[in-house]
Amino acid sequence: MNPAVVSLVFVVVLMASLAVRLWLATRQMRHVAEHRAAVPAAFSGTVALAAHQKAADYTMAKLRFGLFTDTFGAIVLLGWTLLGGLDALNAAVRDVVAPRWGGIPYELALIGAFVLIGGILDLPFELWRIFRLEERFGFNKITAKLFIVDTIKSLVLSVLIGGPILALILWLMHAAGTLWWLWAWGVLTGFQLLAMVVYPTLIAPLFNKFEPLADESLIARVQALMQRCGFRARGFFVMDGSRRSAHSNAYFTGFGTAKRVVFYDTLLKRLSGDEVEAVLAHELGHFHHRHIVKRLAVFFAFSLAGFALLGWLANQVAFYAGLNVMINALVPNDALALLLFMIAVPPFMYFVSPLFAAMSRRAEFEADAFARSNASAGDLVRALLKLYEDNASTLTPDPLYVRFYYSHPPASARIAALGVAA
Numbered sequence: 291m292n293p294a295v296v297s298l299v300f301v302v303v304l305m306a307s308l309a310v311r312l313w314l315a316t317r318q319m320r321h322v323a324e325h326r327a328a329v330p331a332a333f334s335g336t337v338a339l340a341a342h343q344k345a346a347d348y349t350m351a352k353l354r355f356g357l358f359t360d361t362f363g364a365i366v367l368l369g370w371t372l373l374g375g376l377d378a379l380n381a382a383v384r385d386v387v388a389p390r391w392g393g394i395p396y397e398l399a400l401i402g403a404f405v406l407i408g409g410i411l412d413l414p415f416e417l418w419r420i421f422r423l424e425e426r427f428g429f430n431k432i433t434a435k436l437f438i439v440d441t442i443k444s445l446v447l448s449v450l451i452g453g454p455i456l457a458l459i460l461w462l463m464h465a466a467g468t469l470w471w472l473w474a475w476g477v478l479t480g481f482q483l484l485a486m487v488v489y490p491t492l493i494a495p496l497f498n499k500f501e502p503l504a505d506e507s508l509i510a511r512v513q514a515l516m517q518r519c520g521f522r523a524r525g526f527f528v529m530d531g532s533r534r535s536a537h538s539n540a541y542f543t544g545f546g547t548a549k550r551v552v553f554y555d556t557l558l559k560r561l562s563g564d565e566v567e568a569v570l571a572h573e574l575g576h577f578h579h580r581h582i583v584k585r586l587a588v589f590f591a592f593s594l595a596g597f598a599l600l601g602w603l604a605n606q607v608a609f610y611a612g613l614n615v616m617i618n619a620l621v622p623n624d625a626l627a628l629l630l631f632m633i634a635v636p637p638f639m640y641f642v643s644p645l646f647a648a649m650s651r652r653a654e655f656e657a658d659a660f661a662r663s664n665a666s667a668g669d670l671v672r673a674l675l676k677l678y679e680d681n682a683s684t685l686t687p688d689p690l691y692v693r694f695y696y697s698h699p700p701a702s703a704r705i706a707a708l709g710v711a712a
């Protein structure tokens with residue numbers, strides 16, 4: 291490999307992904323603006339003009355904000371690589387940490403500094419998104435104090451949990467021979483599976499309160515639904531989602547046929563018992579069709595391919611030189627390889643992401659069909675319309691934008707597939 295070719299390919303793919311992002315965003319903006327004046331005919335009796343226009347304005351505001359963050363993100367990637375940011379950071383951290391504490395502490399410090407700087411660069415955008423954008427449309431419920439507490443908790447958790455895992459992976463890269471990437475993939479995959487098991491009971495309660503559902507009639511109704519569908523409930527909980535946001539949701543966690551059911555308080559406040567049942571039937575559809583397991587399998591396969599690629603790239607001098615980083619002479623280069631990989635891969639993955647979106651939309655249709663045969667399609671449509679309205683999702687997206695990004699089909703397509711008029 292030639293360093294100049296590496297630089298060229300990286301810059302071309304980065305710029306191409308930015309250009310496509312901006313192009314798709316402007317298409318979506320044009321499409322939404324063109325349909326803002328009137329509620330689409332299929333929804334004319336059920337969706338108020340004010341709600342339709344709020345959805346249009348919210349969608350436009352998010353897209354306009356996205357134009358800034360996408361462009362800024364591309365500049366940051368160029369800054370880290372061709373403009374010499376990572377090389378400078380590496381030299382500074384290495385000279386301070388390596389002589390005193392040695393290889394792995396230097397590598398952890400480098401990755402820590404990189405993540406911290408990235409977080410600080412993103413912070414103004416995150417603050418703007420939550421306290422200006424979401425606030426303006428009445429969605430934000432988080433206070434400045436809670437935001438700070440959340441940030442500190444996440445930081446402590448990432449150091450306590452991420453630190454040791456990262457140290458183990460760096461050690462494997464250094465000590466496990468040419469097949470280190472296979473070991474590292476195994477460690478990370480095992481950890482991710484473990485995290486899924488312990489998340490609902492150990493991590494989620496650090497951020498939200500979970501209280502047993504008190505509504506006996508709803509419990510009876512949901513239990514009956516689950517029995518019809520061949521699942522057992524391990525508990526029903528209400529989560530205080532309203533602490534942070536007015537957006538609503540419901541989900542299941544747990545493995546096997548015994549499920550923990552979690553309702554956002556915002557969802558219970560908004561939907562009738564029939565509609566809650568229909569939404570849960572949809573969620574059970576995901577389990578029935580093993581969507582979660584399939585998505586995990588695809589994810590782990592991609593992650594294995596990624597580790598194999600990293601295993602090869604880490605040994606290519608041109609990979610470092612092409613992204614404008616000087617190789618360390620005296621300490622391992624594994625952290626540098628990891629960071630460069632994390633920087634270089636996303637622009638390439640951007641062009642693969644429509645595949646995942648398409649897979650996800652197909653799964654949503656299957657879950658909707660499952661809900662139709664185990665609950666009422668009419669209730670699901672009524673619930674969907676409320677949820678689309680509460681989340682101010684546009685009813686008139688650009689079809690190409692949908693193909694590229696949407697993990698859920700637009701309301702009109704889902705309702706048409708359910709065979710009920712809105």
Ligand SMILES: [Zn+2]
Nearest residue numbers: 572576654657
């Ligand atoms: Zn779904």
